[in-house]
Amino acid sequence: MNSFLIVLKRDLKLAFRRWSELANPLLFFMIVTALFPLALSPTADELRTIGTGILWIAALLSSLLSLDSLFRADADDGSLEQLILSPAPLGIVVLAKVTAHWIASGVPLVGLVPVVALSFYLPVDALTVLVAALVLATPTISILVALGAALTVSLKSGGSVIGLLILPLCSPLLIFGTRATDLAVHGEATAGPLYLLASLAVLAVSLGPVAIGAALKVGME
Amino acid sequence: MNSFLIVLKRDLKLAFRRWSELANPLLFFMIVTALFPLALSPTADELRTIGTGILWIAALLSSLLSLDSLFRADADDGSLEQLILSPAPLGIVVLAKVTAHWIASGVPLVGLVPVVALSFYLPVDALTVLVAALVLATPTISILVALGAALTVSLKSGGSVIGLLILPLCSPLLIFGTRATDLAVHGEATAGPLYLLASLAVLAVSLGPVAIGAALKVGME
Amino acid sequence: MQQPVPVLEARNIDIWRGGRCLIRGLSFSVGGGQLALVVGPNGAGKTSLLRVLAGLAPYGSGQVLWNGIAVPRLAPEQRADFVYRGHLDGLKKELTVEENLSFSAALRGQAAVFDSLLTTLNLNDVADRETRFLSAGQRRRVGLAALKLANARLWLLDEPMTNLDAAGRALVTGWVDEHLRGGGIAVVATHQPEELARPGTTLVEL
């Protein structure tokens, strides 16, 4: 537990030290969401219909951005070796790193999305559901991203393989997330998809770290 | 001229050696374009209307992906120093690197786009214009991307915020590109936007490399 | 199950890298207060061996035992006995010297009191500079500080003298002496054994 906090603190410090990298996903998200009206020049209700989809895709992509750099940096400067060798259990360390990544990339996103959503004419009372769905989806995404990064950390160029592995795994989140949001937009019950997202999150957070730790260990061999 | 070919050859070899990094933008492009129908589940003509926009945005984003890795790798392993010190004029070297980047990421994209376009129900006779617009736009994008990468190369943390600020600079390309494509879709004259894209390309290719070289030199100090 | 005198033992281990067998049937053992120097030409397998001893890399056959327990199966708290410093210095470029040190100390549950340490390492005036601005040797020195802070019983050092000036090298020699006198174990890969060798040193030649 203690080591969890230590690693968390360090990674957060790193994230905010490289504020640029921190701002990266947000900026990316804003720009992407901004580009669409630019490129499509849709009407208000066109925008409303495609809005949720765009929001979710942009959110997914922007949290995939930081993917490669999640363990790569630690692997290149040798601090991953030190983390593996440290007496702290690797699962905890990984959980801490992923949590930091989530706090640094997921949370600001969750904060930003409603604003953009309003600019897409989404009804205000759908926002709570949208945010809830995002809060439930982003941890799973972070875990999946981390898994992909860990599996490919020893490949000098992780990129595509991760994308290949992770994006499909993320697609259910995308689908059920948009589903929930759409239902909310049309004022229908959204419990179903939200429960699903929640259960997926629990699953990911409970099983993920150990698998990620194992992957890292093998990767560093 | 000779050194141009040497650097070009080396960078292409690198690109094809790390097949994953090469495949990366393509994969990204395909997945993004695949995610949209998935998230929006639109009808055929809805898809047709938003199709061009999605295509262009996906193309833009996917060529931005490789942004960070364009000079960062060379900077980290010290081969950028060696390139700067080499008797070859830096502008040429940069031009070669950017060309390689374009061949490795832009060209396959241009090849892939028509396929996706068809799956978006774009009329066949609009494809030639679409491809032409892409061929004219991608070099400029590559140059801009390279500029962003060069400006941020000295930020060790790999933060590419400034790099992402290049994205707005790309928006004119996006606008004229989609414009041309839309005109073609509706069977109207597309010369105007195409000329614009062409002139932008000439401008970028002629002025870009020197600026990029200067940025790199300052960055490595 | 901890013995009064700690022992690191390798019982004819094979080490494979990239499909080639680098080291075949290597056996040696170092006890408390002893030093083992790993020597051999470039590419002989020193780094590979140290990584195996640290439990970072797998080995083909044989066994690596720490106090009788196979190294890959050590419990986390037993890993606290180990400290490994390799070719990479394991510092975060964006963190200052102090931040780096206090992190690595905290992670091992050690108190992070290193003012005097920084003085001896002559790092005082760079203590709050991000490590990416440090010179090669200064970075190595920070790594050494981390080594010292870990106060572990087994030191696994891969060419610790790299980039160090005369004073720095003397410091390392002194530290190793001290560590051994305190009953610690040191396994050091080096190309200049004369700097560290002493009577009773185990020489592992690859």
Added chain:
Amino acid sequence: MQQPVPVLEARNIDIWRGGRCLIRGLSFSVGGGQLALVVGPNGAGKTSLLRVLAGLAPYGSGQVLWNGIAVPRLAPEQRADFVYRGHLDGLKKELTVEENLSFSAALRGQAAVFDSLLTTLNLNDVADRETRFLSAGQRRRVGLAALKLANARLWLLDEPMTNLDAAGRALVTGWVDEHLRGGGIAVVATHQPEELARPGTTLVEL
């Protein structure tokens, strides 16, 4: 405008790093067949100095002249006289040893004939292995091969002995001798000057 005997000259230059003046009013000059050893404790500014001499970093006041021309203003083809090997080895991890070498040779318009070179460096059996799989010392050896292939007149070497085994270090010493005998110039930053020093060596102490 090339003189029979090449000269590298520093006329009281100041070097600033991160707002601090590292080196103030340094002056020295090395001519053909001469060796300059840059020595000083960790963090003294050896690397910074070499980077300035190579034209990679700017200097405050004073002048750095190569055959009378200020280094930053050298024409590309004049830069061919220089070769700089720093702490980073400048190899592409994904390319094999041979690919790396033939690239760096080609870029300087040199023929890439290095079979015998690889033999002397004992790199033959790793010649077509990607350099990311090489050991630290093997990587340094590839860097040395690149240095040799460049056949430039001015060598700027930053701790060339790092990670090398005894044979490798002897090789470097031999090469420097040869280079100087051929009328070349070498400026070498090192922590063990005794390995290279010879009568007539200029010692630049920082």
Added chain:
Amino acid sequence: MKLPRWFHLLGSSPYVYRLAGRLSPWLGAVGCGLIAVGVFWGLVIAPPDYLQGDASRIIYIHPQTAYVGMQAYVVLAIAAAIGFIWRLKLAHAVAVSAAPIGASFTLCALVTGSIWGAPTWGTFWEWTDPRIMFELLLLFLFLGYMALRAAFEDRDKADRVSAILGVVGVVNVPIIHYSVLWWNTLHQGPTIMKFDEPSMTTDMLIPFLLTMFGFMVFFYWLLLKRLRAEIVDREQGTRWLRELVTEGSQ
């Protein structure tokens, strides 16, 4: 830890290679036989479904392929786990050989399913249907597993890394199976694989089961054949293999 003897036997390549060689013809015969009989029975003897007419006859292909596809992934995951924990190269070999087979079966399930969907649901494809989604995900898992392996030069490392992906992905299988119960989907619920009275007339049930078991055996036949190839590939240059080649016996 202590392992039983048969476990070590299964750890030795020559033994497994010969065993597989001896088993596979039988499995092949039985599998193909069952499938042939079942399909004939189903398509010719059994009556058309009173609701769906002859469209329903695809029920003798689709569920089987789907089920075997899922089963293939379970095999892959278990083998991968064993290989990872006990560092058993042969287990990894099994996982490797299971992947492409499972992928093709899953693809068959998707295709036959959407073919079946056209008349019954009025649509080939429904993006938001959980079962379809997760079945598609299963296919991607198989492909991802293979892609990840392909990215490593060192086979040993490829084994261990891809094993992790394989094990993690197995959570998808129960999700697929229960998706029909957990969420309201177009897809119909368990018809056979439920414990109370199967909701299917016997003359449909028998061929259904025949083909089901047929496809399973068929799968293991393919698995053994690929496994032998994989073993040969991995054991290149070992003595027993060279002897095998020289003496030219199976």
